[in-house]
Amino acid sequence: MAKILIATEKPFAKVAVDGIKEVAETAGLEVVLLEKYTEKAQLLAAVADVEAMIIRSDKIDNEVFDAAKNLKIVVRAGAGYDNVDLEAATAHGVVVMNTPGQNSNAVAELVFGMLVFAVRNFYNGKAGTELKGKKLGILAYGNVGRRVAHIAKGFDMDVYAYDAYCPAAAIESDGVKAVSSQDELFEQCEVVSLHIPATAETRQSINYALVGKMPKGGVLVNTARKEVINEPELLKLMQERTDLKYVTDIMPETDADFRMLGGRYFSTPKKMGAQTAEANINAGVAAAHQIAAFFKDGCTKYQVNK
Structure with a gap:
């Protein structure tokens, strides 16, 4: 046996x-x-x-x-x-x-739990914003990305996605707008949710230049992997751009530094997606x-x- x-x-x-x-x-x-x-x-x-x-x-x-x-x-x-x-x-x-x-639905629901928390200013008593009508960008359109897109439509968000390995026709068949590059995704969307694996190609790829393309008031959500974030560059960008927010269920190595950003950052104490x-x-x-x-x-x- x-x-x-x-x-x-x-x-x-x-x-x-x-x-x-x-x-x-x-x-x-x-x-x-x-x-x-x-x-x-x-x-x-x-x-x-x-x-x-x-x-x-x-x-x-x-x-x-x-x-x-x-x-x-x-x-x-x-x-x-x-x-x-x-x-x-x-x-x-x-x-x-x-x-x-x-685990797809669990991760997708967490995305929106953290996202509502972020746009309502982490429930600090001050007026926040709504998700309705905002552009949500999904980076990697796999099982979790598809579930995020489905939930986002319930919030009346405009949903965009980029996946180098998923045909645009497959993305658009779900009523999601396919863009031609991750640069375009970040340029177009007020909210970007990361669902990429940690590979040689993606490690440290979410960096100063890329996130810096986001519109004013942008929110970055990471429930993927810690390794895809270039932490020093993201921290530098957020110090310069006080309109940006970052929420994640993977605590950065530089968590203490991110916490100095004055209420624009949140991390769970351990990975919570699943x-x-x-x-x-x-x-x-x-x-x-x-x-x-x-x-x-x-x-x-x-x-x-x-």
């Missing part, structure tokens, strides 16, 4: 673990738990005899793969997977998957189904490494 390790420094909700176990047991798989671990040594010991892993934001590197002699598959319960060393996984013959779409009961359950159970399919018939539909 193949063994699945649920290795979560930040645990799933109990109902999610129960759902994972139900899927696994139906497929003839065993589940073991490592929750709230505090040292890497605990993780290294736990992976020694397992064939599969379900993780959240846990860091899985070459050392972990070396320790996991029987490991065949790792599923990241969520969309992002930059916490897994894909090259090391491939070198060890391990398939890595994510669970795209399972922190809902529904997303927690959806992603965990989806991961279990993907592992079951992998062991049953070799399905690698959501594989992210080569």
